[in-house]
């Protein structure tokens with residue numbers, strides 16, 4: 001038993017030695033062959049191949065919850081800077097978001113208001129999901145309410161703040177529901193939800209766009225140099241019962257690929273409020289982002305701006321009639337479903353192409 005074992009061991013040892021020698025020889029031959037190939041052809045290094053990110057199941061958007069969140073904001077009163085309702089909505093946003101992610105960033109800043117000498121106290125709220133992902137999309141909406149209903153048919157109401165059900169609260173409602181779903185199912189790409197302040201403060205006849213888009217302007221001024229989302233999606237007035245979302249001119253100029261990505265996905269989902277028959281042209285929160293080099297897609301119900309729609313129920317932009325009665329769960333549900341499909345399915349698959 002002993003000897004046989006010794007013999008067997010020696011035999012096995014010899015075989016291993018032989019295999020090792022052959023393996024080493026093949027390594028040497030392999031190395032020298034590789035060397036020869038390189039020197040013969042001098043190939044330039046190939047561009048790195050960016051693999052697609054695996055898609056994930058798309059969570060189901062709860063439009064009832066998004067609609068309820070829209071109504072909660074309106075019930076608390078217009079969220080005009082320097083008012084109690086404004087302060088309350090900031091706390092409410094933080095409380096909602098911090099239960100979904102520990103990465104909630106608050107930016108406070110000041111800006112001169114009207115009349116001269118007044119100081120606005122403003123706050124941006126940014127919630128990040130999958131923070132280590134380098135391929136990121138930034139989703140933006142404003143939560144502030146316009147302090148003056150200067151498009152109201154009754155000129156006596158021009159100094160009153162608007163309820164901002166659609167022009168503010170609708171986008172917030174959609175994005176809060178995204179946050180809840182991303183808490184339960186981490187998105188395959190990085191997503192930053194940016195609730196921005198001071199979007200709708202300005203008076204165009206006094207100083208053009210100087211006091212609009214204040215939150216986004218502050219964001220791009222102070223963002224870390226390394227922060228470079230692939231593109232941004234802006235939500236503005238995304239809840240009207242008869243909403244009509246068309247590609248927007250400045251968005252197309254900044255990144256047609258991304259506009260197509262959004263509208264093609266809407267088409268594949270057969271969303272009835274999205275069409276690409278014509279373009280709108282809107283000055284909105286996306287302009288400072290585009291200037292900062294971030295291609296941006298504005299999803300906005302452009303016909304509402306300037307009361308261009310022929311529908312009498314769609315003439316409430318910047319009036320005291322911007323109320324929940326004009327909004328529907330169904331429209332907000334379409335926007336939510338579109339964003340979720342982009343985040344979990346479409347964008348991950350298209351990462352190499354974008």
Ligand SMILES: [Zn+2]
Nearest residue numbers: 146167200318
């Ligand atoms: Zn507005």
